[in-house]
Amino acid sequence: MDRTNNDDIEDLLRLHAPQVLGALVRRYGHFDPAEDAVQEALIAAAGQWPEDGVPENPRGWLIRVASRRLTDRLRSDTARRRREETAAALTPADAFVAPPPGEGPSGPGRAPSEDDTLTLLFLCCHPVLSPAAQIALTLRAVGGLTTAEIARAHLVPEATMAQRISRAKRAVSGTEFRRPEPEDRDRRLAAVLQVLYLIFNEGYTATAGPELHRTGLAREAIRLTRSVRRLLPHEGRVTGLLALMVLTEARTPARTGRDGELIPLDEQDRALWDRTAIAEGSALAEEALSQGPAGDYQLQAAIAALHDEAGRAEDTDWPQILALYELLVHRTPDPAAALGRAVAVAMVHGPRAGLTAVDALAGPAAGRPGAGARAEPSAGRYRLDAVRAHLLERAGERDAARAAYRAAADGTLSEPEARYLRARAERLDP
Structure with a gap:
């Protein structure tokens, strides 16, 4: 085990949480108890890893601990005792160690746990859910945000958000945990990307409240979109959406003044813009346009790149x-x-x-x-x-x-x- 500081451990847990949840939901099919088990595993890791060091296979450690907690939880449920004990007997708890990169049931060169993350995104954006429920469930299950954090972002009471998330979980309960079939994939991927952008949009310019920019939401949307792109690197819509987010977020340092006042685009100090992010976003925008017919996200990214690449407003x-x-x-x-x-x-x-x-x-x-x-x-x-x-x-x-x-x-x-x-x-x- 390697010793790691608390910030690095927090980042590691946030990275693996949706992958672990996806693995458990795929195996057991119980969203709520699986999520509780993952939270218990994350708490255990947060307590042990700073002292004992990060295990060589942190994802496998989390899956093993979470699966044991979930098996115990299911065994204690009297109404389901027989069915769940049979499932536990057929699958020993120690079998839930994540396979090494490039191995596993998904075939050579693929990472089953990251594939689970994308499948979990598809599940959270199921068409039976309203857009508001899709966003809330995605932030909770895939983003790893607490119910309180999601409630604050949407300016609603925590109890209201908890009910919204619970209803969303019940609506998708029993849904088979798998990627949509090819004929349904494009429509479902469009919903996933739209949810991710709505999360980013709310973070970049809050629709209500005292703050213009909710940094956590915007960064979370970018992080999740990067995850989707790792799994679908040749999908132009995904590349275009990531380019649009990165190019837009690059202007954040210049969007507000000393007292938090809004500064419009044409009056911003462009020396404050994040030039590293602009370079990345421009390269992504160019790549997105080469990945097939230009769609909405690719065109918006190209527009954002033209704004960001202008040294002065009058040079646009x-x-x-x-x-x-x-x-x-x-x-x-x-x-x-x-x-x-x-x-x-x-x-x-x-x-x-x-x-x-x-x-x-x-x-x-x-x-x-x-x-x-x-x-x-x-x-x-x-x-x-x-x-x-x-x-x-x-x-x-x-x-x-x-x-x-x-x-x-x-x-x-x-x-x-x-x-x-x-x-x-x-x-x-x-």
Whole structure:
């Protein structure tokens, strides 16, 4: 065993937790007791490993301990005693040691435990669940966040989130733990990627509350997307989504001022942007475009790369961005993409042309969140009002711009965004 500091052990446990849970759910099929057993194994590891050192096969250690705890738990359940004792007798507890890399039932060169992580993601994003339940269950089972952490991220009481997660577990109870068949894979993978991006989106720009950025959620979404990409390295949608997240998160250091105030993209100090992340994201975006037809995530990543690669706001290649948005809105009905296109139109053809494009989006559709990838808050009515206000200000219509800024401020539940929009309105007061 090797001695490791507590931070490294915490990272190791977070990495292996979904793999261990996936292994137990695949073997036993009981989501709730399997999750409890994994938590007990993680607690045991957190207590033992700092003193005894990390075992040579930490994943195998966790699977072995968790399987023993789960077997004990199932044996103590009187109603299921006979069935579970039979299963335990057929499979000795010591048999649950994870196989070495490249070996196991999945065949040479594959890692069965990581395959279990992806299968667990598919299970958490089962179509019987609502998007809110998919997100909560994914964060709990795959992300390893506590119920309290998930509740705080969604600004709901812990008891409410616990009920939501419990209902989601019951809904997928008894579902066969396996990867979807090829004909269903694309649709289910789309749901997985959408859930991961919604988690990132909420972390990058919180829809409500006092904080603009929830670092933990954004980083967790990126970590999980990296895991999916390790398993599906040639899937352009996965590569594109990871590129979009990395390129967007790279701007985080410059998004807020000293007092936490929001700083818009065109006013940010680009010297604060994470250039290492931008280099990685740009390479990923280029790779994603080479992995088949350009989809929503690939196009959004290409747009993000053009923003990040511009040394100054005035150096941004807006004609190219507009061309990419034209492709994007042709592919998806997402109002956020249409609103992004309107901004690009304004930057290429002037604020009046942009206002015409924005006005064409006004109506019931403008208030509905879209399903596509986006790197800014959801395309609610307040977003349309905020863009219109900015374009009206650029066009010299101060009174109309002030009213639009105030309407946008009244429409958002994000306190930093509301403060920013009201400050813009006050700047235009006579």
